Amino acid sequence: MLPTHCDTLISARWIITVEHDGEVLENHSVAIEKGHIVAILPTAAAAGIAADEHIDLGQQVLMPGLVNLHGHSSMTLLRGLADDKALMDWLNNHIWPAEGRHVRDDFVFDGSLLAMAEMIRCGTTTINDMYFFHGAVARAGLAAGMRTFVGCSILEFPTNYANNADDYISKALAERREYLGEELVTFTLAPHAPYTVSDDTFRKVVTLAEEEDMLIHCHIHETADEVEGGVREHHQRPLARLKALGLLTPRLIAAHMVHLSEEEVALAARHGLSIAHNPSSNMKLASGIAPVKALLDAGANVGLGTDGAASNNKLDMLAETRLAALLAKVGTGDPTAVPAATAIRMATLNGARALGLGERTGSVRVGKEADLIAIDLARVETAPAFDPVSHVVYAAGREQVSHVWVKGRPLLKAHRLVTLDEQDLLGRAEDWRNRILSH
Ligand SMILES: CSC[C@H]1O[C@@H](n2cnc3c(O)ncnc32)[C@H](O)[C@@H]1O
Numbered sequence: 274m275l276p277t278h279c280d281t282l283i284s285a286r287w288i289i290t291v292e293h294d295g296e297v298l299e300n301h302s303v304a305i306e307k308g309h310i311v312a313i314l315p316t317a318a319a320a321g322i323a324a325d326e327h328i329d330l331g332q333q334v335l336m337p338g339l340v341n342l343h344g345h346s347s348m349t350l351l352r353g354l355a356d357d358k359a360l361m362d363w364l365n366n367h368i369w370p371a372e373g374r375h376v377r378d379d380f381v382f383d384g385s386l387l388a389m390a391e392m393i394r395c396g397t398t399t400i401n402d403m404y405f406f407h408g409a410v411a412r413a414g415l416a417a418g419m420r421t422f423v424g425c426s427i428l429e430f431p432t433n434y435a436n437n438a439d440d441y442i443s444k445a446l447a448e449r450r451e452y453l454g455e456e457l458v459t460f461t462l463a464p465h466a467p468y469t470v471s472d473d474t475f476r477k478v479v480t481l482a483e484e485e486d487m488l489i490h491c492h493i494h495e496t497a498d499e500v501e502g503g504v505r506e507h508h509q510r511p512l513a514r515l516k517a518l519g520l521l522t523p524r525l526i527a528a529h530m531v532h533l534s535e536e537e538v539a540l541a542a543r544h545g546l547s548i549a550h551n552p553s554s555n556m557k558l559a560s561g562i563a564p565v566k567a568l569l570d571a572g573a574n575v576g577l578g579t580d581g582a583a584s585n586n587k588l589d590m591l592a593e594t595r596l597a598a599l600l601a602k603v604g605t606g607d608p609t610a611v612p613a614a615t616a617i618r619m620a621t622l623n624g625a626r627a628l629g630l631g632e633r634t635g636s637v638r639v640g641k642e643a644d645l646i647a648i649d650l651a652r653v654e655t656a657p658a659f660d661p662v663s664h665v666v667y668a669a670g671r672e673q674v675s676h677v678w679v680k681g682r683p684l685l686k687a688h689r690l691v692t693l694d695e696q697d698l699l700g701r702a703e704d705w706r707n708r709i710l711s712h
C-alpha cells in the first residue's frame with residue numbers, strides 16, 4: 274500500500290536502481306520516511322503523497338550512494354608529497370617516514386574531515402577506511418554523517434599509534450567500545466598486509482573477528498614483488514598462506530588482488546571473500562591490472578576503492594567507476610569486459626555487500642535505507658542523454674553530483690556541503706601544510 278505522507282519525496286527524470294540487471298526507471302519518485310525508502314512510483318502518481326519536503330531533481334539521475342571499499346582518509350594531508358614511485362619505495366622511503374613525523378589524533382581527524390568533504394562531493398556515502406587513531410576517524414565520520422567503517426591497522430612494527438601487534442589490537446578494541454552504539458560507525462580489523470603481519474597475528478585476527486563478529490580488511494597481492502617476497506619468506510604465495518591461516522572467508526575484504534593465477538581467482542570466489550579494486554592507485558604505483566573480469570565471471574564480489582589520496586591522488590569514486598570499466602577492457606582486450614551497468618553495481622551494491630550492508634543499502638529498493646545521490650546530466654558535457662547509465666560511467670564528472678543523502682539525511686544539497694564547513698577545512702589544510710613544510 275502507498276503511504277499518504279513521507280518526510281522527503283524526491284522526483285527524478287531517471288532512477289538507476291541497481292536492481293533487476295541494470296533497471297532504469299523514467300520520471301519516477303522515491304518517498305523516504307525515517308531514513309527508509311517507503312515507496313518508488315511514477316511521479317505522475319506521487320501527487321497523492323504529502324511530503325514535508327519535495328525535491329524535484331528535474332533532468333537528473335537518482336541512484337544509490339557510492340561505496341568506497343578501500344581508503345586511508347587522512348592521507349589527504351600527504352597528497353602530492355611523493356608521486357611517481359613504486360609501492361615499496363613510496364612506503365619505505367617517503368610515506369612511512371612522513372607518517373612517523375606527523376600522524377597523531379589531530380592529523381587523522383583533520384585529514385579525514387577533508388577526505389570526507391571530497392568524497393561526499395563526488396557522491397560517496399560509505400567509506401571503508403584503514404588507518405591509525407581510530408577515534409579520530411570515527412569522530413570525523415560522525416561529523417560528516419557518512420557511513421564509516423573504521424579499519425584498525427595491525428602491524429608488527431611500532432608507529433605513533435602502537436608498539437606491536439598486541440598493542441594495536443588492544444588499543445583498537447578499547448576505541449571500538451566507545452562507538453558500539455553508533456549506527457553509522459563500524460570498526461573492522463585491518464592487518465596491513467601479508468608482508469607486515471606474522472602468522473601468529475593473522476591467527477589472532479581470525480579468532481577475534483569471529484568472537485567479535487568483525488570484518489577483516491587487508492592489502493593482498495598488490496604487487497608482483499609482494500608475491501615473490503612472500504614465496505621467498507614463507508615458501509608459498511601470500512594467498513595460500515592466508516588460506517592456511519583461516520583468513521579466506523566472507524569476512525575478508527581483500528584490497529587490490531592484482532597478481533592472481535587462475536586458481537587464485539577461483540579460490541577467491543569459492544571462499545566468498547570480497548575484493549576492493551583500486552584502479553587509479555594500481556596504475557599510479559604501476560602495481561598492475563587486477564583480473565576483475567575473471568573475478569566477476571568466477572562469481573567473486575568485487576567493489577571499488579580509491580586507496581589513499583597519497584597514491585591516487587583523488588578521492589573520486591566516479592572516476593574509479595569509469596577507470597574500472599576502461600581498465601578491464603585494456604587488461605583483457607575485450608571491449609565488453611565490465612560494461613557500464615556492471616561498473617555501477619561494483620561501485621554501489623557490491624561494496625555494500627562486502628560490508629554486510631547488502632540488504633540495507635546499495636540499491637534503490639523499498640525497505641532499504643536511503644543512501645542516495647543525484648547527478649545532473651543537464652550539462653553540455655552530458656547532453657543529450659540517451660542512456661543515463663552510460664553517461665554516469667563514461668561522461669559525467671564529480672562536479673555534476675548535486676545531492677547526497679545518507680539514511681535520508683542530506684550531506685550535500687544543490688552542490689553545497691551541509692554537514693561540513695568548506696572554509697574551516699581549507700584553514701585546517703593550510704595549517705597542516707605549514708606544519709609539514711616546517712619539518
Ligand atoms: C595499515 S593501513 C595504513 C598504512 O597503510 C599504508 N598504505 C597506504 N596505501 C597503501 C597501499 O596501497 N599498500 C600498502 N600500504 C598502504 C599507509 O601509508 C599506512 O601506513
Ligand SMILES: [Zn+2]
Pocket residue numbers: 343344345492528580581
Ligand atoms: Zn591501501
